[in-house]
Amino acid sequence: MNKKLLAELKEKLEKQKTSIEGQLEKFAKKDEKLKGDWDTQYPKTNGGVGSQALEDAADQVEEYVNLLPIEHSLELRLQNINSALDKIKKDRYGKCEKCGKKIPEERLKIYPEARMCTKCEK
Numbered sequence: 001m002n003k004k005l006l007a008e009l010k011e012k013l014e015k016q017k018t019s020i021e022g023q024l025e026k027f028a029k030k031d032e033k034l035k036g037d038w039d040t041q042y043p044k045t046n047g048g049v050g051s052q053a054l055e056d057a058a059d060q061v062e063e064y065v066n067l068l069p070i071e072h073s074l075e076l077r078l079q080n081i082n083s084a085l086d087k088i089k090k091d092r093y094g095k096c097e098k099c100g101k102k103i104p105e106e107r108l109k110i111y112p113e114a115r116m117c118t119k120c121e122k
């Protein structure tokens with residue numbers, strides 16, 4: 001792989017890393033807040049404030065449940081990005097982790113954190 005492309009991909013990866021970490025930070029904070037709200041919401045709804053309080057609590061639970069897979073996939077992407085950046089450092093970037101062949105540059109341009117070639121990914 002030529003150095004220019006490698007530098008471009010590295011920059012892309014670093015940008016993605018910053019962006020994902022920013023998103024995860026929001027989730028983490030939100031997560032904390034939701035946990036805090038759990039304790040305060042339940043006594044309120046049990047106290048019979050009405051169906052609105054119950055709905056609000058249900059919404060929050062739903063939001064939390066919806067966020068979990070997103071958070072998980074962001075974490076996974078971050079892991080792949082970190083691993084790709086590590087490989088760039090060690091001069092091992094662009095090789096398939098399974099078959100050891102070169103990952104096509106076209107694939108890396110679209111998906112720079114790819115760990116495997118298209119064949120092995122399937």
Ligand SMILES: [Zn+2]
Binds near residue numbers: 097099101117119
């Ligand atoms: Zn492969």
